[in-house]
Amino acid sequence: MPDASTLSGAADKASLDVAIVGGGLAGLYAIYRLRGMGLRVRAFEAGSGIGGTWFWNRYPGARCDVESLEYSYSFSEDLQQAWKWPERYGTQPEILRYINHVADRFDLRRHVQLNTRVKSALFDADANEWTLRTDKGDVVRARFCVMAAGNLSTPRVPDFKGLQDFRGKWYHSGLWPHEGVDFSGLRVGVIGTGSSGIQMIPIIARQAKHLHVFQRTANFSLPARNAPMEPERERRHKAEYAARRRAAHDTPFAIAGHPKPTRSALEVAPDERKAAYEAKWQEGGSISFLYAYTDLLVNKDANDTASEFVREKIRSIVKDPRTAELLAPKDHPIGTKRLCLDTEYYETYNRDNVTLVDVRSDPIRDITPSGLRTEGGAAFELDAIVFATGFDAMTGALREIDIRTSAGASLADHWAGGPLTYLGLMVAGFPNMFIVTGPGSPGVKTQMIASIEQHTDWIANCLDHMRRQGLDRVEATPEAEADWVQHVNAVADSTLYPLANSWYLGANIPGKPRVFMPYVGGFDRYKRRCDAVVADGYEGFRLTRQAALVA
Numbered sequence: 001m002p003d004a005s006t007l008s009g010a011a012d013k014a015s016l017d018v019a020i021v022g023g024g025l026a027g028l029y030a031i032y033r034l035r036g037m038g039l040r041v042r043a044f045e046a047g048s049g050i051g052g053t054w055f056w057n058r059y060p061g062a063r064c065d066v067e068s069l070e071y072s073y074s075f076s077e078d079l080q081q082a083w084k085w086p087e088r089y090g091t092q093p094e095i096l097r098y099i100n101h102v103a104d105r106f107d108l109r110r111h112v113q114l115n116t117r118v119k120s121a122l123f124d125a126d127a128n129e130w131t132l133r134t135d136k137g138d139v140v141r142a143r144f145c146v147m148a149a150g151n152l153s154t155p156r157v158p159d160f161k162g163l164q165d166f167r168g169k170w171y172h173s174g175l176w177p178h179e180g181v182d183f184s185g186l187r188v189g190v191i192g193t194g195s196s197g198i199q200m201i202p203i204i205a206r207q208a209k210h211l212h213v214f215q216r217t218a219n220f221s222l223p224a225r226n227a228p229m230e231p232e233r234e235r236r237h238k239a240e241y242a243a244r245r246r247a248a249h250d251t252p253f254a255i256a257g258h259p260k261p262t263r264s265a266l267e268v269a270p271d272e273r274k275a276a277y278e279a280k281w282q283e284g285g286s287i288s289f290l291y292a293y294t295d296l297l298v299n300k301d302a303n304d305t306a307s308e309f310v311r312e313k314i315r316s317i318v319k320d321p322r323t324a325e326l327l328a329p330k331d332h333p334i335g336t337k338r339l340c341l342d343t344e345y346y347e348t349y350n351r352d353n354v355t356l357v358d359v360r361s362d363p364i365r366d367i368t369p370s371g372l373r374t375e376g377g378a379a380f381e382l383d384a385i386v387f388a389t390g391f392d393a394m395t396g397a398l399r400e401i402d403i404r405t406s407a408g409a410s411l412a413d414h415w416a417g418g419p420l421t422y423l424g425l426m427v428a429g430f431p432n433m434f435i436v437t438g439p440g441s442p443g444v445k446t447q448m449i450a451s452i453e454q455h456t457d458w459i460a461n462c463l464d465h466m467r468r469q470g471l472d473r474v475e476a477t478p479e480a481e482a483d484w485v486q487h488v489n490a491v492a493d494s495t496l497y498p499l500a501n502s503w504y505l506g507a508n509i510p511g512k513p514r515v516f517m518p519y520v521g522g523f524d525r526y527k528r529r530c531d532a533v534v535a536d537g538y539e540g541f542r543l544t545r546q547a548a549l550v551a
Ligand code: N01
Pocket: 063, 064, 065, 066, 152, 158, 173, 191, 192, 193, 194, 195, 196, 197, 199, 214, 215, 216, 217, 338, 341, 359, 364, 388, 389, 390, 391, 503, 508
């Protein structure tokens, strides 16, 4: 039988029960949960501090677009009662402070090895063990791996010619200098108008001498209506915290408190519909808006009513009609790309020192020593360039690690045509390697921390089951993986999501296979499926005992 308290059966110091890749919200919860089972764990984190996304994305205005009372861990009632969020939406510094508080409160820090990037992971089938190698020369053996490397953690600067000769300074939103950047008096160019660009543009505009925004695709954004936390709201929320967290598990986005819609947008009279959208616009927040009617994400005609409402808002806010028309998205239905939340984004284009440049009709040709130039020959003189150009999402972080097995499989090859997983949790042919909120999981379409906790609890329960049964290998079957991938695609195809060229589809990375990666069937449906799989004896997984290996 395996050792009673560990799953490795080995006692040497270089060997772990579980090696965790990543020291963000997922990696820290995995430490907490798995250490709590008496397992020997260590997390490897490339950054010089913990926090993942919230450690790296320090650009001006970085803030969560899920309300702070929701976007927090639920595993400790004491923690959720004690922590005070000062605003409706947490800023990056506040969220990082919270994460550090959690690490200290639960003594997690000593299990994280910072400044260490995992470069490769090899599964030896005979030894039934993973060997991880890091850029610091560590060789770490572990029975299990938990990949908690993040979905938006591989920043991407487009391959523009001439960047190395640019005389000014340049930045990427996801690699922001810790000391901050003062744009006062500078001519600044921001490339990209996704969530990151939309948050930083109003703030940079207030500092810069002149700001040029280079927009390839207009994005829908709604007012966040951020505000100081109302004491009464906080009190009420905290009084029913546990019940709210449970209720969130029965919703598609893992967020409670938004009444489930009951009617199609096409069932109601135009005036009534407009009034409903107006109320949501005034309330602020994206879930509430997309939850106005049952069919905004599945019926194009229904969606058109909401898309047009927001386009009209943009036209009413932005004074210059040409700029307003450029800012009004027409190439994708609202909500099929991540719906942004902003504070005075559209208003910013009414400033004299802000110019919107359409790089869809006239793309950027190259970066010059003094700025950038478009294909049409327009030249822009810039002192600083900010790339808000996004990430190699969902698969980038795992593809950067050379993941192989002794049977000759490599994850890069297995995923050459797009990511394949079973439940987003495991990959067939890669035993004892779990993924937290990876492709095939609903993670990025939900309140992320709820998904992190649900996935990690599932993994912990699986390991506990194996330990009690004397098992030491778990793998997804190829059939279960194929069925799940087909299901993920079928669900996506029954929605409007595939109509947008989004990072959900890998469309932002030239050459990346165009495969819809997140599961959009909803957190509630996904969790029920995960629970049913367990109830059916881990259906679709093979759990075995490599008996000869166990001392
Ligand atoms: O990245 P994005 P992001 N030339 O990929 C443009 C989360 N997040 O960092 O659409 C010109 O959304 C690109 O144009 P196009 C959230 O999940 C959350 O903003 O490809 N432009 C697009 O406009 C979000 O969805 C929060 O045509 C180029 C932009 O760059 C995800 O992270 C805050 C270009 C990239 O947008 C990613 O958001 C921030 C080129 N060559 C992020 N290449 C909150 O919680 C790319 N672009 C609020």
